[in-house]
Amino acid sequence: MPIPGAVTVQVRDQNLALLGVVSDFTELNVISRFNAVGAFVLKIAAGDEMADLLIPGNGLVIRRDSKVLMSGPIREPNWDSGPGKGTLTINGVDDMALLAGTTCWPNPTAADSAQTDPVSKISGVVAETAMRALVNLNIGPGAQASRKISNLTLATDGLHGAAVTKQLNQFDSLLTVLQDIAKTAGLGFRIVQVGSNLQFQVYEPADLSATAKFLSGVNLTSASYSVTYPTCTKAVVVAGGETSARKVKVYTRADAAFPGPWIEQFIDKTDVDSTAADVTAQMDQAADEALTTGAAQANLTMTPIDTPLLQFGRDYTVGDQVSCQVRDDFISDVVREVNIQFDAQNGYTATASIGSSDATDNNFAAKSDALIGKIINRLRRVETRKPS
Incomplete structure (x- = not known):
């Protein structure tokens, strides 16, 4: 049962060779996440000719037209009794799980017994180059x-x-280290199957806010937003204090939408030698990450409708910047997550979430402030409006 928009589900073996297409399934749920591990759930009649291939060790490659939406291993097949031979439910994750299951070794090319260094360091390297090196030396070529x-x-x-x-x-x-670097550098990253290999990719998300627009009554069935208070507006970073003199530096990032006392957060970098030449750069990096993560969160959840002119997986994907109409305003931010569902009764739906304190595009702080400011100002206008 193919999904509108030429979505296909292929089965791969443990060597990534494609074994065939799952063409007759009852439900498919794909959760694609930006810079995080996604997941999929597939339901199929247990008597289907492809059912015997849906086992741990094998995996799925899910495409929209020629683009891979997600690829990843099957983790949990579950069988339930029912008509015929019953129903098989396949749970899996995308190939980003490789990063989640890996640690960064202090000296990744050395033997286990040689991992004696307490820390390792990235010094003045372009963000993408640093990310590629971490993957390459820990699990790559x-x-x-x-x-x-x-x-x-x-x-x-x-x-x-x-x-x-x-x-x-x-x-x-x-995975966490890569997320931290990507967050402050405004980058996206993913692992996806390309040909007969998996490929780690780093990219700059596309700004599609002028072309990927979602309008009420046109290609948007519903939308809702929420705002949460910041958890850090002042980062107190402390370096040294163990083998070197303590160094303290305070970083403030005021939030105009939430006036009031600051919110301090202690950032422990006491493992960093305060006499190191790059101590200030390390403290700056740590503060930037803490203030970005602790900023006020503005989240928008929308239910878009695919149209001939704008379709998920073909015209936009997670990580891209899009625009969504919310009441009388347009809100522009990063697509954080898309949940795609298809079943025989309800057809195809895609629910997208945009924006959050984890958004990682180059101008996130400015756009997040603008988004929160719009929402707060609108709420204030509603609260102060006099009844007629």
Whole structure:
């Protein structure tokens, strides 16, 4: 049962070879997330000819036309009794799970017994180059044999993003480190199947706010927004204090939409030597990450309708910047997540969420302030409006 818009579901084996197309399923749910691990759920009659291939070790490649929406391994097949041979429900995650299951070793090319360094450091390297190096040395072509994923490749380095200076603690989560770097550099990253290999890609999200517009009554059935209070407007970063003198630096990022006392947050960088030449750059990086994560959150959830002129997976995807009509205003921000659902009774729906404190485009802080300001001003106008 194909989905409108030429969405196809292919089965792959453990070597990423394509085994066939699942053409007759009852439900499909794909949750695509920006810079995070997505997931899929597929329901199929247990007697279907493709059912025996839907086992752990194999995986799915889900496409919209020629573009891969998601690829990833099958994790949990579940069988329920019912008509015929019953129903098989397949749960899985996208290939970004490789990053979530990996730690950053202090000396990734050395043997296990040589991992004695408490920290490792990125010093003044372009963000994309730093991200590629972390993946390459920990699980990619440059990793030691016991950690190398043989079919993982890296896309060409596009040299995106500003220089990064960052100290990593031993065995930090690789996914979390990449998210932190991408957040401040305004970048997106993903792992997706390309041909017979997996490929780690870093990219600059597209600004489609002028062309990807969602309007009430046209291609938007519903929309809602929410705003949450900031959790950090003043970062108190402390370096040194263990083997070197303590250094304290305070960073403030005021939020005009939420006037009032500051909200301080202690950022522990006491593992950083305060006499190091790049200590200030490391403290700046840590403060930027804390203030970005702790900023007020503005979240918009919308239910778009695919039209011949604007379709998810073909014309926009997660990470892109789009515009959505909310009452009398247009709100522009990053598509954080899209939940695609299809079943025989309700057909195809795509629910998108845009914006949040984790948005990672280059001008997030300015756009987030504008979005929150619009919402707060509108609420204030409603609250002060006199009854007729």
